[in-house]
Amino acid sequence: MASTEDGRASQDAKLDALHEKLTDAVEQLVSGEDWARALAFAARFRARSFNNTLLIWIQHAAAFDAKLVPSPMPSYVAGYKQWQQLGRQVQKGQPGYQILAPVTGRFASANPSDPASWRRLNRSEKPKPGEVARSKMIGVRPAYVWDASQTAGDPLPSPPAPTLLEGEAPAGLWEGLAAQVYASGFDLVRVPDEASIHGANGMTDYGAKTVSVRENMDPAAQAKTLAHELGHVLMHGPDQPEARQHRGIGEVEAESVALMIGAAHGMDTAGYTIPYVATWAAQVDGKEPVEVVKATGERVRAAALRILEQLDTTQIGNGTPLGLDLDPAQRVAPERRAVAMYEVAHPASTLAATRSL
Ligand SMILES: [Zn+2]
Structure with missing residues (x-):
């Protein structure tokens, strides 16, 4: 049918336009400083894919330039109906930001290890006895989101804002990262100074299965270093040969992870991360910085x-x-949401607060 084909063509054009926007956004990231900004921003929008984070960023910047929104940085974004669920309405004249929403299909197989055995299920079809069902992404479609500042209605609760003492690490961060190091099968070693670990702040030794961090730095720097080393542990082990091709890429990745962990805790690591990432990125032969960013x-x-x-x-x-x-059943009146959300952020420590509701 012609109308379906028209719809298809306009969908393809939208996807092409989105891809162009994305490429533009990535091209803005060629300098170390922009890369660090993009990561700090992505930490704030970590529920979204990196590509969608960049799409939101660039379209919000355009809305700011057009004086449609008060701040160059988005705060929260959600779809039209999601805002309605929260008692808020998108205001007239506010453009939605296009992102790429995954389209998933359900598949079933009686022999999951054989890729050829998976068959697509119809909308209401159930897997047959003995079959395993799984959702898989089969494509993308354009979807729209709006920033909180483009909506009006019930007040938005805000989470407790972490405020850091200079030099102190966010509460519980060191302990939480250390637990993940141990859970990965590594021992954590505190060394007195950089001379103990070849002049570095921290070191991951895959052979000895140790992570070392020097103690003669501020607690905040120690926690950031531990996040960096945990990045190495999770991403660059001997069982991940494709990730170990170039030390420069490994260092860019580990330090970028540390920046995102820091940013999610209100810690500004840019002063350290920018020169570090820039130095290592420059050592990746045969690759433009923009390619490193994309990869x-x-x-x-x-x-x-x-x-x-x-x-x-x-x-x-x-x-x-x-x-x-x-x-939806757990949603509560706006004045109570702050407490409910605090519980989500702090699953272990707010039983008392939950009970007092
Ligand atoms: Zn490193």
Whole structure:
């Protein structure tokens, strides 16, 4: 049918336009400083893919230039209906930001290890007895989100903002990262100074299965270093040969993970991260910085997300409006949401607060 084909063509054109926007955004990241900014920004929007984070960033910047939004940085973004669920309405004249939403299909197989055995299920079809069912991404489609500042309605609760003493690490961060180092089968060694580890701040030894961090730095720097080494542990082990091709890429990835972990805790690591990342990125032969950015962005985001999900520290919101992470049944009146969200951020420590609801 012609109308379907027209729809298809306009969908393809939208996807092409989105891809162009994305390429533009990536091209803005060629300098070390922009890369660090993009990572800090992505830490704030870590529930989204790295590509979608960049799409939101560039379209919000355009809305700011057009004086449609008050701040150059988005706060929370959600879809039209999601804002309605939170008692807020997108305001007239506010453009939605196009992102790429995954399209998934359900598949079933009686022999999951054989890739050829998977068959697509129809909408209401159930797997046959003995079959395993799995959702898989089969494509993308354009979807729209709006920033909180483009909506009006019920007040948005805000999470407790972490405030850091200079030199101090965010509460619980060191302990949470250390637990993940141990869970990965590594021992954690505190060494007195850089002379003990070849002049470095930290060192990961895959053979001896140790992570070393020097103690003669501020606690904040020690926690950031531990996040960097945990990035190496998770991303660059001997069982991941494809990730070990170039030390420069490994260092860019580990330090980028550390920046995202820091940013999620209100810690500004840019002063250290920018020169570090720039120095190592420059040593990756035969690759333009923009290629390095494209190649590591999603891996870095995934590793940082994995680490952040296992921490019970107080973290800055992940770009999803507060309240949407909860089951609809758990949603409560706006004035109570702050407490409910605090519980999500702090699963272990707020039983008392939950009970007092
Ligand atoms: Zn390193």
